Amino acid sequence: MSTGGLAQFQQVFIEESLEGLDTMESSLLALDEGGDGELVHTIFRAAHSIKGGAATFGFPEMASFTHEAESLLDEVRGGKRAIDKPIIELLLRSVDCLRGMFDRARAGQPLNDSASDGVRGELAAMMGRAAPAGTTPARRAGDQAEAWIIRFHPHAGMLAGGNDPLRLIRELAGLGELAVEADLARLPALARLDPSECHLGWSIELKAPARREDIAAVFDWVVDECDLSIEPKPSAAVTPAAAPAPASLADAAAARGTREANAESSSVRVAIDKIDGLINLVGELVITQAMLDTFREEFDPSRLALLQQGLTQLARHARELQESVMGIRMLPIASVFNRFPRLVRDLSQKLGKQVRLELHGEQTELDKTVLEKIGDPMVHLVRNAIDHGLETPDRRRAAGKGETGTLKLDAYHRGGYIVVEVSDDGAGLNREAIVRKAVERGLISGGEGMSDEAVAELIFQPGFSTAAVTTDLSGRGVGMDVVRRNVSDLGGTVTIRSKAGQGSVFTITLPLTLAIIDGLTAAVGEECYIVPLVSIVESVQLKPEALKTMPGGGELFRFRGEYLPVLRLHELFGCTGAKRAIEDGLLIVVEGDGGRVGLFVDGLVGQQQAVVKSLEANYRRVQGVSGATILADGSVALIVDVAGVTRLGRRSKAA
Amino acid sequence: MAKILAVDDSASMRGMVAYTLRGAGHEVTEAENGQLALDAASANGFDLVLADVNMPVMDGISMVRELRTRPSYKGVPILMLTTESHTDKKMEGKAAGATGWLVKPFDPEQLLATVKRVLG
Numbered sequence: 001m002s003t004g005g006l007a008q009f010q011q012v013f014i015e016e017s018l019e020g021l022d023t024m025e026s027s028l029l030a031l032d033e034g035g036d037g038e039l040v041h042t043i044f045r046a047a048h049s050i051k052g053g054a055a056t057f058g059f060p061e062m063a064s065f066t067h068e069a070e071s072l073l074d075e076v077r078g079g080k081r082a083i084d085k086p087i088i089e090l091l092l093r094s095v096d097c098l099r100g101m102f103d104r105a106r107a108g109q110p111l112n113d114s115a116s117d118g119v120r121g122e123l124a125a126m127m128g129r130a131a132p133a134g135t136t137p138a139r140r141a142g143d144q145a146e147a148w149i150i151r152f153h154p155h156a157g158m159l160a161g162g163n164d165p166l167r168l169i170r171e172l173a174g175l176g177e178l179a180v181e182a183d184l185a186r187l188p189a190l191a192r193l194d195p196s197e198c199h200l201g202w203s204i205e206l207k208a209p210a211r212r213e214d215i216a217a218v219f220d221w222v223v224d225e226c227d228l229s230i231e232p233k234p235s236a237a238v239t240p241a242a243a244p245a246p247a248s249l250a251d252a253a254a255a256r257g258t259r260e261a262n263a264e265s266s267s268v269r270v271a272i273d274k275i276d277g278l279i280n281l282v283g284e285l286v287i288t289q290a291m292l293d294t295f296r297e298e299f300d301p302s303r304l305a306l307l308q309q310g311l312t313q314l315a316r317h318a319r320e321l322q323e324s325v326m327g328i329r330m331l332p333i334a335s336v337f338n339r340f341p342r343l344v345r346d347l348s349q350k351l352g353k354q355v356r357l358e359l360h361g362e363q364t365e366l367d368k369t370v371l372e373k374i375g376d377p378m379v380h381l382v383r384n385a386i387d388h389g390l391e392t393p394d395r396r397r398a399a400g401k402g403e404t405g406t407l408k409l410d411a412y413h414r415g416g417y418i419v420v421e422v423s424d425d426g427a428g429l430n431r432e433a434i435v436r437k438a439v440e441r442g443l444i445s446g447g448e449g450m451s452d453e454a455v456a457e458l459i460f461q462p463g464f465s466t467a468a469v470t471t472d473l474s475g476r477g478v479g480m481d482v483v484r485r486n487v488s489d490l491g492g493t494v495t496i497r498s499k500a501g502q503g504s505v506f507t508i509t510l511p512l513t514l515a516i517i518d519g520l521t522a523a524v525g526e527e528c529y530i531v532p533l534v535s536i537v538e539s540v541q542l543k544p545e546a547l548k549t550m551p552g553g554g555e556l557f558r559f560r561g562e563y564l565p566v567l568r569l570h571e572l573f574g575c576t577g578a579k580r581a582i583e584d585g586l587l588i589v590v591e592g593d594g595g596r597v598g599l600f601v602d603g604l605v606g607q608q609q610a611v612v613k614s615l616e617a618n619y620r621r622v623q624g625v626s627g628a629t630i631l632a633d634g635s636v637a638l639i640v641d642v643a644g645v646t647r648l649g650r651r652s653k654a655a
Numbered sequence: 656m657a658k659i660l661a662v663d664d665s666a667s668m669r670g671m672v673a674y675t676l677r678g679a680g681h682e683v684t685e686a687e688n689g690q691l692a693l694d695a696a697s698a699n700g701f702d703l704v705l706a707d708v709n710m711p712v713m714d715g716i717s718m719v720r721e722l723r724t725r726p727s728y729k730g731v732p733i734l735m736l737t738t739e740s741h742t743d744k745k746m747e748g749k750a751a752g753a754t755g756w757l758v759k760p761f762d763p764e765q766l767l768a769t770v771k772r773v774l775g
Binding site: 008009016045051052053056057160163164171220222 | 665668670674709710711723729730731732733736738746749752753754756759761762763772773775
């Protein structure tokens, strides 16, 4: 058996074990909140599966670690031990250790570390004994003889259990030459004979040296279904043999070999009905294609209606196929949401706050790539909400609110986007503190005349932090600016709405997929550019007097109470034949992580879906451009990198 | 070769068993819990059933007990895939009608040797 074939199941094992750990964690948390005893079984089953698979797939360290946790769970399950906070705590930390072990397994590193050794010791201590060394216990050596007499009388029901005496005797023959004698004493009269029952017995002489345990092993499945005696043949000289070296069950080195071929490969587990739907669609596509193919031979104008119908069908299939293929990369956001109950519990305990976590829209599906990258920004928002947003029970009571704060995670579709909201009913943003800090940092000169919206935007500035004391929770050197950059790298935006005393809502808007974007096509001279719809705030036409020119040459215009820089795309990209007078063209106000800017273009051509082609892969990285797409007429249009151009805009504003 | 039903809720374990047995030329049907295994057993005849003990929906022990009530599965070898820490499960499985067991962890060679043992 090649290890290459088995390596694929090792990968599956890691994936399902990580899912099992998620289940263990969420069940432990539910148990902590007084969930029912059925949860213990769920937790046990998950641990049991990991243990069973770990040794099979070449992770003996993980098997022995899980064995400790499983033993503890077994006592709880069997009612020998009541589940309490310290046990839940320890099991939660065991889950963390196992996650770490799986991560190291993927990276091909040694599985045990000081943390896992420590927790393993605690598990053993909780069970009231020292941590076992993890070695296979030596087998007790059986006695040995030159020849054996075996008396074997199966019970009547043995055949029904699937054990065939003939098979057992044949197996015994594998140990050496046999002399078999049937015992017919219990054979009933033919009229009373039930052929599904066993009536015979055998006396067998094994005429070869063998160990007792090897003989017993032949009968290990039927010991309770037969009368069996295994005795050394009296005439033979019995010499006790030295105990043989214990056989190792699994050859550790061989098992480890399978791990080498285990470089992490990215894979998606797809529900079978999605695949079936895809196959079905391809089937329909083939039929439509065959129908259209008939027009190739001869075209008769009378069949025009049929051709149109075929083309309509083709368009529909293409659209459905596109959606289905995208759907394959789509996974429910639940896998991200599920890590929060634990995080919220740990954080709120640490900070002495009472927090109720509500999850909504867990089944909302996201592109796998987006899903993998949205976790960190969300963790940051949740940490912030608990650390800075929600108040302590005392302060909540003083503010006339319930002592328990609510943190809500919500995911839903809106248009072609996924919206993820992190909201809390805490104190909301503290305008004065933010303004004071921003002035301190030199970000602004004063808060007068600034809209609440503009003040809120300040927290997304690099290096901004309002916490008087940096806690070990939020203060990890990562600010809201990083959250915004991470989200913007995914083609999304983060906005905040906050009301003093009532709480804050952070809204992350993400594209459904990174492969296709909805965009507005804008004409600039002879070129077309695509501006991602998600980042467009508004399009406005300016009168010449609304444009202010700065001494350095930068241009600003007033938009909803703030001055925004104007970026002329024809200058940025060096397009010829573009409109120059501000009143002839159009300003597209876009929002990116650098704030808002107005992009000056000739005009809008239309809205379309653009399939993103990587510019880096086909050419090289170009500042201000995130990719390219092919328009319906076959020409290439560049996609504007809004995050990039807004950063350019800020620089020109500063100039 | 033989028609074998492999029952385990763990996709990796089930996959490994099925892959190994197919490699040896057997025809393998997979089921992810006892209930689905019973459904499969109703629709097909099998020469051998390999079943995990701990499974959601219906565990391996209940599955064996139910299977043995069916005349067509009297005498068909059924092996429990069990872990060494649960010796009592072996006996519980036997009492429910299992033929024998295969102790996890096992490697493909051990699996094939055991299957050969029951199929002869």
